[in-house]
Amino acid sequence: QQPVQSPQAVILREGEDAVINCSSSKALYSVHWYRQKHGEAPVFLMILLKGGEQKGHEKISASFNEKKQQSSLYLTASQLSYSGTYFCGTSFTGNQFYFGTGTSLTVIP
Amino acid sequence: ETGVTQTPRHLVMGMTNKKSLKCEQHLGHNAMYWYKQSAKKPLELMFVYNFKEQTENNSVPSRFSPECPNSSHLFLHLHTLQPEDSALYLCASSQWTRIHNEQFFGPGTRLTVL
Numbered sequence: 001q002q003p004v005q006s007p008q009a010v011i012l013r014e015g016e017d018a019v020i021n022c023s024s025s026k027a028l029y030s031v032h033w034y035r036q037k038h039g040e041a042p043v044f045l046m047i048l049l050k051g052g053e054q055k056g057h058e059k060i061s062a063s064f065n066e067k068k069q070q071s072s073l074y075l076t077a078s079q080l081s082y083s084g085t086y087f088c089g090t091s092f093t094g095n096q097f098y099f100g101t102g103t104s105l106t107v108i109p
Numbered sequence: 110e111t112g113v114t115q116t117p118r119h120l121v122m123g124m125t126n127k128k129s130l131k132c133e134q135h136l137g138h139n140a141m142y143w144y145k146q147s148a149k150k151p152l153e154l155m156f157v158y159n160f161k162e163q164t165e166n167n168s169v170p171s172r173f174s175p176e177c178p179n180s181s182h183l184f185l186h187l188h189t190l191q192p193e194d195s196a197l198y199l200c201a202s203s204q205w206t207r208i209h210n211e212q213f214f215g216p217g218t219r220l221t222v223l
Contacts, residue, residue, distance in 0.1 A: 002151065030208055041199060041214035042152070055211070087152065091209045099144075099152040 001026055003090045003100040011106045012078045020073045020103045022088030031064055031071040032089035034099075035082075042087060045073070078107045111135055113215035115200050121221045122190065130185040130218050132200030140205035141183040142212065143175060146197040158183065159205045190222045 003024045012018055022031060030049045033056070034042040046056025048064035048071060056062070061074045075082055088100040113134045122128050134141060143155040155169045158177040172194075174186040183200055197219050201212040 032209070032212070034212075041216050042212075044211045044213070047211060049208070089152075089209075089212075097142075097154050097157070097209050099154070101151050 001092075001096070002098045003088055005086075005088060005100040005103045007103060008101070009104040009106075011108065012082075014078060014080060014107055014109055016078055018075045018078060018105065020075070020086050020088075020105070022071045022073075022090070022100050024069045024090050026069065026092055028064075028066065028069055028071075028090050028092065030091045031062075032091075033060070033062060033071075033073050034087045034089065035084045036087065037084040045086075075105070078105075080107050080109065083107045113200060113202055113213050115198075115215035115218050117218060118216065119219045119221075121223065122187070123223050124190060124192075126190075127186070127188040129187065130198055130200075130220075132183040132185075132215055134181055134183075134200075134202035134213070134215075136202055136204075136213060138202040138204050138213070139180050140203045140209075141177060141180070142201040142203075143183065143185050144199040144201065146199055146217070148196075152199070156185075187220075190220075192222050195220055195222045 003022050006021045032047050033045040036042040045060050046062050048054050064071045086103045091097045116131045140159045145153045156175040157164050172189050176184040197217045199217045200215040203210045203212045
């Protein structure tokens with residue numbers, strides 16, 4: 001039931017774009033995205049709900065394909081501060097909540 | 110204090126010790142969570158409390174015992190732990206509205222079991 005993320009790791013130069021994917025084997029109710037920098041706690045980026053509602057930061061964009069049970073996080077014009085590990089979190093019915101396997105993103109000058 | 114705080118930040122204990130981790134949220138939320146984060150593993154949800162009631166227990170061994178005396182405080186009581194329990198333990202809170210909303214995380218407690 002744990003979602004699978006791809007890619008596992010990516011290295012970008014400043015200004016480049018990246019897409020991180022999150023796939024579930026079960027029908028999703030909502031998808032969260034978080035970023036965790038080394039030695040720090042995860043920080044919320046965005047939540048996408050079944051039905052199309054989204055809540056999050058203006059500079060972050062993501063999509064939620066309910067039929068394919070997938071979500072993608074789009075990082076455009078990457079900055080050094082974008083480096084970290086990105087996790088998707090998925091919820092189904094009830095209180096179950098699962099974080100994905102994580103994607104390590106490194107932005108270099 | 111603001112946000113979510115956790116104490117202690119670091120803890121080293123033997124397998125026969127009993128210790129407790131404390132979490133406090135100052136955000137007025139009504140749901141609190143315990144997560145375990147091991148090296149090279151995803152975050153694992155251990156316990157969820159909504160309105161002080163435990164609503165989820167993901168097959169966590171009984172050597173971990175949660176306690177939520179009110180909506181602002183959450184404890185994780187530890188006893189007879191194993192070395193494989195060494196990990197970062199994260200607490201989070203959110204405003205539960207029939208869904209898991211944005212979770213705010215504390216800095217975590219780095220636990221080492223000898």
